[in-house]
Amino acid sequence: MNFTHPFLDESGDDKLHEECGVFGIIGGDNKASGVTALGLHALQHRGQEAVGITSFNGSEFYTRRAIGHVAENFGTEESLAELPGHMSAGHVRYSTTGGSGLRNVQPLYADLASGGFAVAHNGNISNAATLRQDLVEKGAIFQSTSDTEVIIHLVATSRYPTMLDKLIDALRMVEGAYALIVMTPRGMAVCRDPMGIRPLVMGKLGDATVFASETVALDVVGATFERQVDPGEFIEVDFDGTMRTHRPFGNVPARPCIFEHVYFSRPDSIFNKRSVYDSRKSIGIELAKESPCEADLVVPVPDSGVPAAIGYAQESGIPFELGIIRSHYVGRTFIQPSDGARHAGVKRKHNANRAIVEGKRIVLIDDSIVRGTTSMKIVQIMRDAGAAEVHFRVASPPTGHGCYYGVDTPERSKLLAGRMDLPAMREFIQADSLAFVSMDGLYRAVGMAGRDNACPQYCDACFSGDYPTPLTDLARREHGEAQLTLDVSKGVQTPENEDA
Numbered sequence: 001m002n003f004t005h006p007f008l009d010e011s012g013d014d015k016l017h018e019e020c021g022v023f024g025i026i027g028g029d030n031k032a033s034g035v036t037a038l039g040l041h042a043l044q045h046r047g048q049e050a051v052g053i054t055s056f057n058g059s060e061f062y063t064r065r066a067i068g069h070v071a072e073n074f075g076t077e078e079s080l081a082e083l084p085g086h087m088s089a090g091h092v093r094y095s096t097t098g099g100s101g102l103r104n105v106q107p108l109y110a111d112l113a114s115g116g117f118a119v120a121h122n123g124n125i126s127n128a129a130t131l132r133q134d135l136v137e138k139g140a141i142f143q144s145t146s147d148t149e150v151i152i153h154l155v156a157t158s159r160y161p162t163m164l165d166k167l168i169d170a171l172r173m174v175e176g177a178y179a180l181i182v183m184t185p186r187g188m189a190v191c192r193d194p195m196g197i198r199p200l201v202m203g204k205l206g207d208a209t210v211f212a213s214e215t216v217a218l219d220v221v222g223a224t225f226e227r228q229v230d231p232g233e234f235i236e237v238d239f240d241g242t243m244r245t246h247r248p249f250g251n252v253p254a255r256p257c258i259f260e261h262v263y264f265s266r267p268d269s270i271f272n273k274r275s276v277y278d279s280r281k282s283i284g285i286e287l288a289k290e291s292p293c294e295a296d297l298v299v300p301v302p303d304s305g306v307p308a309a310i311g312y313a314q315e316s317g318i319p320f321e322l323g324i325i326r327s328h329y330v331g332r333t334f335i336q337p338s339d340g341a342r343h344a345g346v347k348r349k350h351n352a353n354r355a356i357v358e359g360k361r362i363v364l365i366d367d368s369i370v371r372g373t374t375s376m377k378i379v380q381i382m383r384d385a386g387a388a389e390v391h392f393r394v395a396s397p398p399t400g401h402g403c404y405y406g407v408d409t410p411e412r413s414k415l416l417a418g419r420m421d422l423p424a425m426r427e428f429i430q431a432d433s434l435a436f437v438s439m440d441g442l443y444r445a446v447g448m449a450g451r452d453n454a455c456p457q458y459c460d461a462c463f464s465g466d467y468p469t470p471l472t473d474l475a476r477r478e479h480g481e482a483q484l485t486l487d488v489s490k491g492v493q494t495p496e497n498e499d500a
């Protein structure tokens with residue numbers, strides 16, 4: 001059937017996109033890049049457009065970056081033989097800030113006066129264009145359009161003597177979200193922005209120290225989970241395993257991204273000291289308490305709606321059934337970089353399990369509604385399969401605002417909750433009823449008594465519009481500083497077609 005609608009995105013894409021995953025290891029044997037490839041494979045859901053790995057063997061840095069998945073680029077002994085050494089960092093990427101292209105794939109590397117410097121960054125710098133403009137006016141020449149390169153230039157031009165002080169000096173000028181893994185000839189340094197918006201955890205693999213965006217990557221490489229890198233914490237690790245931690249930003253209240261609990265992290269990860277699976281199941285329980293429904297079956301929108309649907313079924317007593325089957329050969333269509341690729345995938349992705357849903361009153365559970373495109377399609381698929389009623393319950397509050405912290409969101413005019421109230425949203429997706437978990441319900445599900453409105457415990461800006469940091473570039477664009485409007489290519493030396 002044709003779902004063309006004046007407000008629909010052609011792609012049918014209806015998820016927020018996490019931008020990146022990072023992984024790093026120092027110590028152990030000479031095959032650090034192999035461990036990095038395995039760790040990145042476990043983080044593939046955080047970015048499927050491109051992958052890069054840098055290694056260091058005690059004297060030289062080696063980097064290989066590629067468009068595509070981890071397995072197809074780093075799945076062989078030969079590909080990893082090009083990356084020797086006992087320190088390595090890697091990055092999986094979904095293209096947002098800076099656009100597609102090999103020169104924006106990380107880790108980024110530069111030869112600084114102090115020696116080699118490689119960086120892998122998860123997050124987004126919300127004053128990158130402003131900083132970049134200043135740097136270009138002072139003569140800086142950029143090799144990429146990635147905002148991560150701004151950090152390299154700030155480090156390169158810092159007048160502080162040590163690498164740690166240079167990095168801290170640079171990051172004091174940066175606003176926004178970052179989880180960084182840095183390699184220099186002296187060892188590895190990692191840091192998380194003062195509010196810890198983007199995740200980063202630490203583990204041990206024998207004598208080696210390992211860092212990753214999610215604990216699932218530690219599990220997969222066989223490392224033990226030690227702890228999360230705290231918000232605002234810098235950790236330096238030397239080749240002999242010596243570790244030093246620093247907290248240069250003082251005590252800033254933490255605001256980690258609550259959407260990691262809702263959708264971004266894998267359910268088998270631990271985020272902010274909580275099982276993501278437990279959080280999702282608890283959201284379903286809260287949703288059932290807040291928005292009960294007369295129905296015969298609870299049906300998850302697979303796969304991301306499954307834990308919340310289990311919680312909803314458990315709390316409501318309504319049987320859980322797999323009324324929608326997802327094809328596992330289509331992939332996560334929404335993380336493809338081109339609209340054409342997404343559009344081809346989304347229509348093949350979900351199919352109704354007619355034998356289960358025919359004649360039944362269904363409660364559909366999904367993790368979120370962004371544009372409403374997929375939700376409308378799924379409701380129609382249920383009706384086409386003979387469902388008597390289709391009720392929709394959403395395991396997050398309405399997503400009505402954009403994210404500026406490393407998550408790709410459509411502009412507000414395309415967000416369903418950015419332009420419609422609840423009755424209009426229900427009408428749009430053609431459900432018999434529609435309800436979202438409340439903000440307090442979401443906070444209860446992640447272990448709080450509710451949202452502390454005076455000092456929120458998480459970033460929830462895409463739901464609340466309450467941004468935890470200044471948004472300098474956005475404010476300047478809104479004040480009509482046209483030259484700042486994503487003119488990130490200014491000062492870039494490499495021709496745009498170099499990557500082709």
Ligand code: SF4
Pocket residue numbers: 016197257258259260402403404405407459460461462463
């Ligand atoms: S705005 Fe939303 S997606 Fe972005 S960091 Fe905050 S909670 Fe996460």
